[in-house]
Amino acid sequence: MITVEALTKSYSGFTAVDDVSFTAGAGRVTGFLGPNGAGKSTTMRMMVGLTAPTSGTATIAGVPFAELPNPGLAVGVLLDASAQHAGRTGREILGIAQRTMGLPKARVDEMLRKVSLTEDEAERRVKNYSLGMRQRLGIATALIGNPEVLILDEPANGLDPAGIRWMRDLLREYADTGGTVLLSSHLLHEIEVVADDLVVIGNGRIVAQGTKEELLAAAGTLVRSPDLAGLAGALRSAGLACTESADASLRTDAEPARVGQVALAAGIALTELRSAESAGLEEMFLELTATSQRDTTPTHGPRTEKAAA
Amino acid sequence: MSTGTSTLERTAPATRTGAPPEPIPMSRIITVEISKMFDTRSGFWLLAGVGIAASIATIATIVFSPHDDLGYGNFAGAVGFPMTVILPMIAILAVTSEWSQRSGLTTFTLIPHRSRVIVGKLGATLAVGVVSIIIAFTVGALGNVIGSSLVGVPIRWDMSPGLVAQIFLADGLTMLMGFTLGILIRSSPGAIVAYFVYALVLPAALGALASFQHWFSVHQGWFDFNYSVGELYDNGVGGKDWAHLAASGSYWLVIPLMVGLWTVTRSEVK
Numbered sequence: 348m349i350t351v352e353a354l355t356k357s358y359s360g361f362t363a364v365d366d367v368s369f370t371a372g373a374g375r376v377t378g379f380l381g382p383n384g385a386g387k388s389t390t391m392r393m394m395v396g397l398t399a400p401t402s403g404t405a406t407i408a409g410v411p412f413a414e415l416p417n418p419g420l421a422v423g424v425l426l427d428a429s430a431q432h433a434g435r436t437g438r439e440i441l442g443i444a445q446r447t448m449g450l451p452k453a454r455v456d457e458m459l460r461k462v463s464l465t466e467d468e469a470e471r472r473v474k475n476y477s478l479g480m481r482q483r484l485g486i487a488t489a490l491i492g493n494p495e496v497l498i499l500d501e502p503a504n505g506l507d508p509a510g511i512r513w514m515r516d517l518l519r520e521y522a523d524t525g526g527t528v529l530l531s532s533h534l535l536h537e538i539e540v541v542a543d544d545l546v547v548i549g550n551g552r553i554v555a556q557g558t559k560e561e562l563l564a565a566a567g568t569l570v571r572s573p574d575l576a577g578l579a580g581a582l583r584s585a586g587l588a589c590t591e592s593a594d595a596s597l598r599t600d601a602e603p604a605r606v607g608q609v610a611l612a613a614g615i616a617l618t619e620l621r622s623a624e625s626a627g628l629e630e631m632f633l634e635l636t637a638t639s640q641r642d643t644t645p646t647h648g649p650r651t652e653k654a655a656a
Numbered sequence: 657m658s659t660g661t662s663t664l665e666r667t668a669p670a671t672r673t674g675a676p677p678e679p680i681p682m683s684r685i686i687t688v689e690i691s692k693m694f695d696t697r698s699g700f701w702l703l704a705g706v707g708i709a710a711s712i713a714t715i716a717t718i719v720f721s722p723h724d725d726l727g728y729g730n731f732a733g734a735v736g737f738p739m740t741v742i743l744p745m746i747a748i749l750a751v752t753s754e755w756s757q758r759s760g761l762t763t764f765t766l767i768p769h770r771s772r773v774i775v776g777k778l779g780a781t782l783a784v785g786v787v788s789i790i791i792a793f794t795v796g797a798l799g800n801v802i803g804s805s806l807v808g809v810p811i812r813w814d815m816s817p818g819l820v821a822q823i824f825l826a827d828g829l830t831m832l833m834g835f836t837l838g839i840l841i842r843s844s845p846g847a848i849v850a851y852f853v854y855a856l857v858l859p860a861a862l863g864a865l866a867s868f869q870h871w872f873s874v875h876q877g878w879f880d881f882n883y884s885v886g887e888l889y890d891n892g893v894g895g896k897d898w899a900h901l902a903a904s905g906s907y908w909l910v911i912p913l914m915v916g917l918w919t920v921t922r923s924e925v926k
Contacts, residue, residue: 413768430758434696
């Protein structure tokens with residue numbers, strides 16, 4: 348289990364990570380989402396002691412990372428697959444991890460097989476590796492100590508579709524056998540498929556967290572009527588907040604049955620009334636991180652500039 | 657590259673909540689660091705360079721030295737010079753590659769106490785340094801035996817054990833200087849340039865200063881670490897020379913090493 352409490356990192360005049368708290372539980376895959384520069388990687392670096400937090404703590408099963416006697420056996424970390432000495436072979440890089448952790452030599456071959464790197468590829472220097480091969484090697488390094496916790500930053504980057512599928516199955520199985528998996532990704536579909544819990548970060552702050560079902564279910568009701576303005580007024584006077592969408596529909600958090608009653612009482616004919624389908628992770632992500640997005644998209648309102656804290 | 661099935665031969669976490677694992681021993685960190693010095697192409701050629709340079713220097717001594725001059729002192733001097741360039745490079749790259757090649761991301765997550773990694777690197781560097789110097793001296797000794805027999809002069813061992821020890825110390829200090837620049841600058845090209853400034857540019861500049869400033873020429877040993885290390889290569893090192901070494905070493909080596917250690921343990925590894 349990973350517990351992050353009030354983690355904050357300030358650089359001179361700029362807060363990269365601002366009071367971030369969450370828990371990644373055992374047996375679950377926790378997806379860590381956010382736009383570029385939102386503070387995901389900084390948060391992950393603080394968890395493993397590569398960056399000293401300005402304040403706050405991060406613990407692995409209750410122990411600060413730096414106090415783990417042999418961290419590789421407790422936490423598998425992959426922060427940047429390209430951060431390896433380009434002049435070493437894949438086998439040498441795995442060998443360094445294996446010897447540092449004091450594991451039997453056979454683990455190296457075991458891991459190479461697990462991540463599907465061939466004998467031949469293992470003897471090649473890493474500078475000749477594709478990004479996908481580097482990711483596989485990085486995963487092998489993270490898994491070699493058979494840790495209970497995995498912290499992976501963008502592990503699916505550069506993997507081919509089969510590789511992405513393989514990674515997804517691997518993480519699922521890892522969590523199903525009681526492991527804790529925290530992974531960040533820009534590939535929202537990947538996260539949507541594999542994650543049990545989500546933590547969404549924007550501008551260094553957590554903007555949403557919870558189970559995937561909770562977060563994606565908060566879509567409410569969609570209703571259409573020829574008299575949209577009248578319906579909106581009726582809903583509001585019944586105490587139901589609603590928003591008018593560009594496609595001539597209203598959205599409200601209330602149940603469809605309640606909306607129907609209000610419309611009936613007001614004598615307004617409806618042309619459509621249904622539960623808004625799960626907006627999907629992409630919608631939710633764009634909406635939640637609207638203030639910290641670099642690129643505005645037509646799916647949400649005008650970008651509001653927020654001063655950096 | 658084929659995609660295999662993802663069967664995890666993983667023991668359930670419940671079965672491994674026994675005794676906590678042993679901390680990583682320093683001996684293991686040192687041996688891993690030694691292997692990291694050999695396993696890259698640059699590391700391999702630097703270490704091979706020790707033997708190659710010693711052999712070339714030895715052969716050159718046999719070929720170019722006046723015959724009646726041939727003695728172990730010449731050979732030791734000839735093989736010693738390339739060591740003062742190669743050993744600091746080995747020391748620098750042992751440290752800086754973690755940053756320049758970004759392998760520190762893995763190294764410092766496997767061993768979060770960075771000072772332990774640095775101490776391990778120091779141990780590895782000194783071990784490699786000692787072995788390199790022994791190899792160089794041995795090659796020089798072989799050259800002395802072979803060269804003297806080739807030109808038909810008696811084999812002379814004209815170096816006292818004390819001088820050999822001094823040269824050992826001087827080479828070790830030179831290597832430490834490279835190590836210090838490595839942890840202070842943490843970039844391979846930056847630290848290598850800094851070392852050459854220290855080893856080549858600075859002596860020329862300070863030499864010029866000494867030739868104009870009488871006071872400085874008398875007291876140079878107190879300020880110029882390069883100069884006071886250089887005194888070790890001569891016979892007859894006295895108490896004043898040791899005092900020079902201690903004084904100049906404290907601000908050229910010890911203080912920068914401390915500052916470097918302090919910044920290494922606090923800096924962000926990206």
